[in-house]
Amino acid sequence: MNIRPMCTSDLDVVIENESSAYGFPWGRGVFADCLKAGNQCWVAEIDAEIVGHAVVTIGAGEAHLLNVCVNRSLQGAGYGRCLVLHAMEAARKVGADALFLEVRPSNQVASQLYESLGFAEVGVRKNYYPAFLGQEDARVLVIDLESYFDK
Numbered sequence: 177m178n179i180r181p182m183c184t185s186d187l188d189v190v191i192e193n194e195s196s197a198y199g200f201p202w203g204r205g206v207f208a209d210c211l212k213a214g215n216q217c218w219v220a221e222i223d224a225e226i227v228g229h230a231v232v233t234i235g236a237g238e239a240h241l242l243n244v245c246v247n248r249s250l251q252g253a254g255y256g257r258c259l260v261l262h263a264m265e266a267a268r269k270v271g272a273d274a275l276f277l278e279v280r281p282s283n284q285v286a287s288q289l290y291e292s293l294g295f296a297e298v299g300v301r302k303n304y305y306p307a308f309l310g311q312e313d314a315r316v317l318v319i320d321l322e323s324y325f326d327k
């Protein structure tokens with residue numbers, strides 16, 4: 177698998193993958209804004225086909241994984257783990273000590289992935305996500321990148 181920076185011409189496929197995977201997918205404008213803002217945005221490719229993406233924002237020694245996604249039909253093959261590890265490595269390389277993220281309590285696959293890497297819950301944001309019936313909380317998870325990579 178090859179992971180490379182996302183560009184505007186990738187957005188049609190990125191949005192298709194996003195829509196296949198999420199009940200509440202990001203739209204084109206959100207990805208375009210992330211690219212414009214200089215966030216770290218990547219795509220993962222297999223044989224030049226984009227299978228997933230990840231977006232990280234970094235500031236003041238902290239990084240935040242804003243999005244990680246694998247096309248629904250290709251999930252469970254290890255691509256998500258590679259994307260999250262890539263995000264951790266890239267954040268560490270530019271000096272971040274910690275990588276935060278939010279995850280729905282109902283998203284057991286993602287939670288299991290993060291926890292298997294060493295992410296731990298540090299809080300809950302009430303009613304953070306839209307849900308099909310009202311709102312859903314977000315679990316806030318963090319991993320200490322310094323301990324993960326440097327010890």
Ligand SMILES: CC(C)(COP(=O)(O)OP(=O)(O)OC[C@H]1O[C@@H](n2cnc3c(N)ncnc32)[C@H](O)[C@@H]1OP(=O)(O)O)[C@@H](O)C(=O)NCCC(=O)NCCS
Pocket residue numbers: 197198244245246247250251252253254255256257258278279280283284285286288289292
């Ligand atoms: C979450 C997501 C990115 C994981 O990517 P993936 O390629 O499917 O995951 P991987 O194959 O790398 O699996 C990584 C781990 O996730 C967990 N996992 C994967 N599929 C699972 C399943 N069907 N049931 C339970 N856990 C599962 C396991 O812990 C797995 O590790 P293991 O293979 O060592 O057991 C992907 O499922 C996805 O795009 N989901 C929709 C979008 C999303 O929820 N993003 C995260 C928002 S916080």
